[in-house]
Amino acid sequence: MNRKASPAHYSSKAIVICLPIVILIFGIFYFFQDTLHPSAKEESLPVTTEHLQADLQAIWTVTPAPAKVLTPNTFIIELADKDQLPITGAELSVKLSMIGMFCGDMNFTLQEQQPGTYIGEGYPLMPGDWQAKLSIKLGQEKPVTLFREMKAVRTL
Numbered sequence: 001m002n003r004k005a006s007p008a009h010y011s012s013k014a015i016v017i018c019l020p021i022v023i024l025i026f027g028i029f030y031f032f033q034d035t036l037h038p039s040a041k042e043e044s045l046p047v048t049t050e051h052l053q054a055d056l057q058a059i060w061t062v063t064p065a066p067a068k069v070l071t072p073n074t075f076i077i078e079l080a081d082k083d084q085l086p087i088t089g090a091e092l093s094v095k096l097s098m099i100g101m102f103c104g105d106m107n108f109t110l111q112e113q114q115p116g117t118y119i120g121e122g123y124p125l126m127p128g129d130w131q132a133k134l135s136i137k138l139g140q141e142k143p144v145t146l147f148r149e150m151k152a153v154r155t156l
Contacts, residue, residue, distance in 0.1 A: 045065065045151050046065075047061055047062065047063060047065040048060065053144055053146065055081060055082045056079060056080065056087060057079070057082075058077055058079055058134070058136070059077070060076070060077050060146070061075070061077075061078075062074070062075055062148075062150055063076075065150075066150070066153045067122075067151065067153070068154075068155045069125070069127050069152050069153065069154050069155065070123055070124075070125065072121040072122075073121065073122050073124070074120075075120050075121070075122055076117065076118070077117070077118045077119075077136075078116055078117050079118065086116025087138065088112065088115050088116060089138075090112070090118070090136055090137060090138050091109075091137040092109065092110040092134065092137075093108065093110070093135050094109075094120060094133065094134050094135075095133045096122050096123075096131070096133075097130065098124075098125070098126065098131075099129040099131050099149070101128065103125055103126055106125060108122050124150075124152035127154050128151075128152060129149060129151060130151070131147060131148075132149075133146075133147055134148075
């Protein structure tokens with residue numbers, strides 16, 4: 001007896017085979033969308049920001065821009081007083097927190113490389129929008145706190 005499979009049998013078999021492939025393709029696209037198509041916000045965030053507060057000026061640069069996930073990103077802070085003279089001997093630390101998420105914070109310190117220039121490395125834990133909180137301690141004075149936003153993306 002020759003039995004032919006019904007058209008319904010073929011279509012359910014096609015669904016079982018094709019559906020995981022389609023899901024895989026969409027998953028790959030979703031995973032790499034930050035890398036393939038940067039958002040407008042990402043492109044508009046500056047590499048360098050300038051902050052004036054409490055008789056000090058901080059020029060804050062993050063490279064690369066956008067920051068790369070789980071990769072060393074360089075944070076450079078140039079500190080000067082109101083007379084544009086370098087501020088030396090300060091203690092600087094940064095806390096990276098993902099905006100609107102509870103994925104964990106990344107804390108690190110910056111070291112003075114030359115008078116008034118402090119450098120450190122931070123590692124955003126996942127792609128998205130991050131807030132960087134800079135704490136500047138000058139001797140016995142109350143620490144000065146500055147904030148900036150940054151974007152982190154996956155790398156290929």
